[in-house]
Amino acid sequence: xxxxxxxxxxxxxxxDAYLKAGVQNKHAVFDLFVRTLPxxxxxxxxxxxxxxxxxxxxxxxxxxxxxxxxxxxLSHDLCDYLMNFRFTGDVRAVDEGTPVFQNEPLLxxxxxxxxxxxxxxxxLSIINYQTLVCSKASRIVEAxxxxxxxDFGLRRAPGPEAGVRxxxxxxxxxxxxxxxxxxxxxxxxPISGTHAHSFVMAFPTExxxxxxxxxxxxxxxxxxxxxxxxxxxxxxxCQVVREGAALKAVRIDSGDxxxxxxxVRAILNDAGLEHVRILVSGxxxxxxxxxxxxxxxxxxxxGVGTDMVTARxxxxxxxxxxxxxVDSLPRIKTSSGKATWPGAKQVWRYPDDNVDVICAYKEDAxxxxxxxxxxxxxxxxxxxxxxxxxxxxxxxxxxxxxxVLQVAEYCKEDLSYLPAYLKxxxxxxxxxxxxxxxxxxxxxxVAEAQRRLK
Amino acid sequence: xxxxxxxxxxxxxxxDAYLKAGVQNKHAVFDLFVRTLPxxxxxxxxxxxxxxxxxxxxxxxxxxxxxxxxxxxLSHDLCDYLMNFRFTGDVRAVDEGTPVFQNEPLLxxxxxxxxxxxxxxxxLSIINYQTLVCSKASRIVEAxxxxxxxDFGLRRAPGPEAGVRxxxxxxxxxxxxxxxxxxxxxxxxPISGTHAHSFVMAFPTExxxxxxxxxxxxxxxxxxxxxxxxxxxxxxxCQVVREGAALKAVRIDSGDxxxxxxxVRAILNDAGLEHVRILVSGxxxxxxxxxxxxxxxxxxxxGVGTDMVTARxxxxxxxxxxxxxVDSLPRIKTSSGKATWPGAKQVWRYPDDNVDVICAYKEDAxxxxxxxxxxxxxxxxxxxxxxxxxxxxxxxxxxxxxxVLQVAEYCKEDLSYLPAYLKxxxxxxxxxxxxxxxxxxxxxxVAEAQRRLK
Numbered sequence: 036x037x038x039x040x041x042x043x044x045x046x047x048x049x050x051d052a053y054l055k056a057g058v059q060n061k062h063a064v065f066d067l068f069v070r071t072l073p074x075x076x077x078x079x080x081x082x083x084x085x086x087x088x089x090x091x092x093x094x095x096x097x098x099x100x101x102x103x104x105x106x107x108x109l110s111h112d113l114c115d116y117l118m119n120f121r122f123t124g125d126v127r128a129v130d131e132g133t134p135v136f137q138n139e140p141l142l143x144x145x146x147x148x149x150x151x152x153x154x155x156x157x158x159l160s161i162i163n164y165q166t167l168v169c170s171k172a173s174r175i176v177e178a179x180x181x182x183x184x185x186d187f188g189l190r191r192a193p194g195p196e197a198g199v200r201x202x203x204x205x206x207x208x209x210x211x212x213x214x215x216x217x218x219x220x221x222x223x224x225p226i227s228g229t230h231a232h233s234f235v236m237a238f239p240t241e242x243x244x245x246x247x248x249x250x251x252x253x254x255x256x257x258x259x260x261x262x263x264x265x266x267x268x269x270x271x272x273c274q275v276v277r278e279g280a281a282l283k284a285v286r287i288d289s290g291d292x293x294x295x296x297x298x299v300r301a302i303l304n305d306a307g308l309e310h311v312r313i314l315v316s317g318x319x320x321x322x323x324x325x326x327x328x329x330x331x332x333x334x335x336x337x338g339v340g341t342d343m344v345t346a347r348x349x350x351x352x353x354x355x356x357x358x359x360x361v362d363s364l365p366r367i368k369t370s371s372g373k374a375t376w377p378g379a380k381q382v383w384r385y386p387d388d389n390v391d392v393i394c395a396y397k398e399d400a401x402x403x404x405x406x407x408x409x410x411x412x413x414x415x416x417x418x419x420x421x422x423x424x425x426x427x428x429x430x431x432x433x434x435x436x437x438x439v440l441q442v443a444e445y446c447k448e449d450l451s452y453l454p455a456y457l458k459x460x461x462x463x464x465x466x467x468x469x470x471x472x473x474x475x476x477x478x479x480x481v482a483e484a485q486r487r488l489k
Numbered sequence: 490x491x492x493x494x495x496x497x498x499x500x501x502x503x504x505d506a507y508l509k510a511g512v513q514n515k516h517a518v519f520d521l522f523v524r525t526l527p528x529x530x531x532x533x534x535x536x537x538x539x540x541x542x543x544x545x546x547x548x549x550x551x552x553x554x555x556x557x558x559x560x561x562x563l564s565h566d567l568c569d570y571l572m573n574f575r576f577t578g579d580v581r582a583v584d585e586g587t588p589v590f591q592n593e594p595l596l597x598x599x600x601x602x603x604x605x606x607x608x609x610x611x612x613l614s615i616i617n618y619q620t621l622v623c624s625k626a627s628r629i630v631e632a633x634x635x636x637x638x639x640d641f642g643l644r645r646a647p648g649p650e651a652g653v654r655x656x657x658x659x660x661x662x663x664x665x666x667x668x669x670x671x672x673x674x675x676x677x678x679p680i681s682g683t684h685a686h687s688f689v690m691a692f693p694t695e696x697x698x699x700x701x702x703x704x705x706x707x708x709x710x711x712x713x714x715x716x717x718x719x720x721x722x723x724x725x726x727c728q729v730v731r732e733g734a735a736l737k738a739v740r741i742d743s744g745d746x747x748x749x750x751x752x753v754r755a756i757l758n759d760a761g762l763e764h765v766r767i768l769v770s771g772x773x774x775x776x777x778x779x780x781x782x783x784x785x786x787x788x789x790x791x792g793v794g795t796d797m798v799t800a801r802x803x804x805x806x807x808x809x810x811x812x813x814x815v816d817s818l819p820r821i822k823t824s825s826g827k828a829t830w831p832g833a834k835q836v837w838r839y840p841d842d843n844v845d846v847i848c849a850y851k852e853d854a855x856x857x858x859x860x861x862x863x864x865x866x867x868x869x870x871x872x873x874x875x876x877x878x879x880x881x882x883x884x885x886x887x888x889x890x891x892x893v894l895q896v897a898e899y900c901k902e903d904l905s906y907l908p909a910y911l912k913x914x915x916x917x918x919x920x921x922x923x924x925x926x927x928x929x930x931x932x933x934x935v936a937e938a939q940r941r942l943k
Contacts, residue, residue, distance in 0.1 A: 041652070041670070042669075044669075045684055045685055048684065049685060052702050056705070100674070148691055152685075155644070160644050189495070193618040193648070194647070195495040195615065197648045199490070214499065215498075216494040216497070216558075217494040220491065227498060230502065233811065247510040289826060290826075348801070350799040352645075353795070368686050369716075486717070
């Protein structure tokens with residue numbers, strides 16, 4: 036995998052044209068942001084920032100990459116330029132685990148036109164997916180509370196590496212563990228797992244399989260009880276406990292979960308196994324979990340796979356990376372439905388007012404705000420916090436990377452400052468308020484007027 | 490990335506329990522298949538097989554992997570067992586690029602219980618995603634014909650590596666190129682790309698940007714004409730041609746594509762630029778393309794990203810990996826909605842009958858078939874072809890890997906044998922017929938009876 040070639044060809048053809056036009060040393064600012072939240076979502080959780088910045092730090096073209104580009108028609112000048120190319124720009128970014136909203140930059144890159152442009156695709160492909168999954172997982176975790184979530188997604192993830200990144204994103208959002216062993220090794224996420232249906236099928240009878248399993252895990256374990264008949268599976272689980280097994284939980288992976296979990300709870304309770312937890316898996320998502328909670332199905336935890344790691348049905352985050360300034364001039368795009376706000380920015384969050392204000396970079400937190408609709412907001416500016424901090428200076432990271440556990444704790448804390456109703460998957464109106472400062476609106480008018488003059 | 494740890498923990502806890510129960514040397518057969526096609530889809534294209542088999546060949550636990558497992562409670566016996574573990578099983582598989590249907594094995598693994606079980610998650614995470622994207626891309630390619638498809642998906646793909654795999658899958662399905670440079674380098678897929686809106690915004694005016702661009706690419710190029718006003722963009726494109734530029738195409742990335750492409754076509758034609766192609770991009774999928782084709786929008790090619798590389802709204806393929814035989818005994822699962830067919834299999838395709846028959850491994854292509862519903866089918870068995878071929882023997886691949894171009898050609902040819910209406914995204918009834926042989930149904934009854942006896 037070549038990091039530098041993990042890009043759209045047009046980033047390189049543009050670099051070539053910038054060189055030929057002699058504008059490669061213009062000073063550019065790009066914002067990475069999401070225009071609109073997926074339908075029904077109330078917030079996003081920023082994720083993938085650390086990997087993205089690590090990639091920028093290690094971004095370089097290998098000799099074989101240059102050869103490939105030469106053979107594909109890129110100019111000698113560009114190939115020479117890329118030979119010793121390193122990303123030497125500055126980056127300001129939100130911390131991983133921060134809740135963010137529409138139009139708020141997650142990342143702002145400042146550098147020369149080529150270096151700031153050429154990294155677009157790589158940044159987007161990392162941050163779009165991880166922020167998507169982290170945000171989806173947060174919805175699932177919040178819907179399930181107090182029941183717990185374990186990531187089961189690897190087999191349905193978009194490939195092995197995506198599965199590992201998804202496990203990390205889910206843990207940041209509050210999942211308590213993952214079945215993904217590589218994610219455990221790489222990030223220190225707790226791993227968990229029991230057995231599959233095939234284990235039961237590998238033995239002559241379910242009871243024999245349960246005996247073999249519990250003998251292998253005498254300190255306590257979970258049994259999957261729905262390979263054949265769920266009620267019989269529950270009775271077989273009780274039987275192995277009578278024979279001395281230490282059973283902590285049973286898992287059910289199919290059928291009608293309301294009926295099945297109630298029946299299994301009753302069978303376990305009748306056998307004096309009130310302490311044995313009931314876990315459920317099988318195409319779970321926040322809506323199904325919410326419905327099971329409302330139906331008071333006796334479920335203590337969920338294994339969630341496909342819908343969490345693919346964020347189905349949303350399935351993609353439309354994060355974009357847009358040029359907002361060239362040299363000292365604000366830039367805007369005016370395409371239908373794709374207009375942009377100009378200039379380098381800061382986002383101020385006002386926890387006492389439940390509002391974020393997207394400001395120009397140099398602005399202090401506004402004390403009051405005349406909104407576009409004419410309303411005047413007086414703000415508790417003394418407790419406002421800036422979301423974007425310096426993350427990279429001249430191509431080197433300038434922060435101490437947190438452990439995934441620290442990021443998860445930070446995420447939990449930061450989410451607690453948001454209005455509680457935003458975490459309700461059904462009742463997410465009114466949306467969290469995001470305003471744009473008068474200064475940014477002014478810059479937009481300036482950029483618009485400049486463009487019209489030409 | 491540790492290949493061997495890219496798994497669900499339960500594969501390892503099961504291996505541990507198999508060892509402890511002394512059943513690790515039982516002979517197991519697992520099938521990898523998809524139970525039902527995504528809603529509205531008429532076929533799948535098998536993809537990811539080659540990477541999956543390469544992973545099996547290289548599957549091993551590194552010393553640090555073993556250390557990690559030891560610290561996470563796996564037994565000393567298992568850790569010793571895994572120290573020199575290699576996959577030594579046999580695999581039969583369909584060729585990449587083969588159209589496949591519900592319940593047909595894409596892959597069949599035979600080996601001892603541990604080696605055949607332990608690779609499940611890795612196989613699924615590779616084949617599920619690539620088959621999903623390849624199948625989705627095939628729908629998009631077929632909807633667009635004769636207009637062409639280029640993959641633009643990297644920035645919205647589920648991470649960089651998924652983007653590279655998606656580009657390959659799309660090319661196999663008939664996309665003519667990708668914007669993804671790494672996919673071009675790794676697989677020899679043609680790469681293509683023009684410039685972004687940011688290039689236009691980096692210059693004082695659109696016209697100056699177009700001039701700089703066409704000067705950099707004097708042999709012919711594409712201009713993106715919708716940064717500000719599309720009609721003016723088209724006129725600016727005509728202007729640079731009058732100044733000597735070699736324009737091959739214009740691209741439009743926003744707005745109402747029917748109106749915009751007609752307007753742009755008229756402006757280009759008025760300037761005598763009938764040969765300049767119109768390309769369109771921006772949240773495209775097979776349904777939007779089909780509608781544009783029906784509206785006779787003058788579009789020559791599409792850049793397709795998000796919906797192709799995420800296969801939104803389906804977004805995941807429910808491929809499963811199921812134990813079907815232990816030693817010489819057929820095995821089945823009877824969970825609600827998740828029942829399986831027992832035993833090692835072959836799938837026979839009858840091109841003259843438009844039917845596939847899932848048979849037992851040793852069966853010849855049936856000459857006739859008594860279907861489950863009672864209907865008797867007489868089949869043109871002489872031209873029937875088996876879909877599963879030997880791919881791996883004792884852990885080594887035994888086929889010569891095709892280039893991605895060869896796989897794409899194979900896919901195109903194989904698709905041409907299917908009824909043409911299956912490629913129509915709207916009219917996919919009746920579904921392609923997949924039958925199960927009498928022998929397999931008999932084995933299922935045997936397995937069911939055996940299980941009941943116990």
